[in-house]
């Protein structure tokens with residue numbers, strides 16, 4: 001079954017068409033990258049897919065379900081996790097606690113009636129049940145929490161010795177690259193059907209970028225389906241099965257990396273905009 005199907009997605013800001021009729025699919029096990037010049041609508045497209053923004057029109061179908069307009073936490077529980085362009089971790093929580101948060105959508109014993117959270121009247125019952133369980137601390141919840149610790153360790157180990165020795169440090173003490181790794185580990189913790197990454201190597205030096213690329217290639221080899229926005233073309237070329245090129249909110253090219261790279265419209269979109277307007 002197609003993991004993600006986006007049809008005719010549109011979103012304007014004060015008359016500016018940031019995303020203007022974008023359609024694409026992501027199949028199981030695929031890595032699909034969205035590239036394009038600055039301001040072409042890449043992050044807005046990710047925000048529409050992951051529920052951070054509501055589309056003006058168009059449809060988002062995730063694993064066969066129409067999820068258009070769903071909030072990010074509901075999408076996370078359904079199996080769509082994402083990271084953000086600037087890296088968002090809770091600075092005062094430890095690295096392990098940050099990753100633990102990523103497991104919240106998968107909790108069952110500790111979050112009874114969590115299905116009711118999306119029903120306006122019943123969500124209070126769900127919150128009350130959660131509070132009661134936290135106060136009583138039954139054995140099933142304790143077992144679930146112990147199981148979570150093991151899952152956190154697995155996620156941290158994914159990043160070699162970058163995160164595991166720092167598991168108990170507050171996230172604000174980490175280097176920028178390690179904060180980004182923590183964010184990816186958190187997004188992966190719930191075992192998402194689709195991992196959405198917004199510029200996972202932004203602000204990283206070439207060595208750090210190469211390391212994250214290797215980790216993403218490992219994830220891909222393990223069958224993880226990924227949708228990403230990225231500016232670093234070498235990484236996109238090595239990682240992607242398909243590349244989607246946006247310009248001024250529209251898809252101007254889509255296909256395998258080599259095909260897209262030599263597409264005259266893509267070269268024009270990139271190089272045309274870099275040419276100085278006035279020559280001395």
Ligand SMILES: Nc1ncnc2c1ncn2[C@@H]1O[C@H](COP(=O)(O)OP(=O)(O)OP(=O)(O)O)[C@@H](O)[C@H]1O
Nearest residue numbers: 013016017018036037038039040041042043044045
């Ligand atoms: N919340 C907002 N309010 C107003 N305009 C916005 C908002 N978000 C995005 N835009 C505008 O929409 C257009 C697309 O922005 P977007 O951030 O999606 O582009 P991008 O391709 O991700 O850019 P970059 O590569 O620089 O991150 C830009 O012109 C931007 O200024």
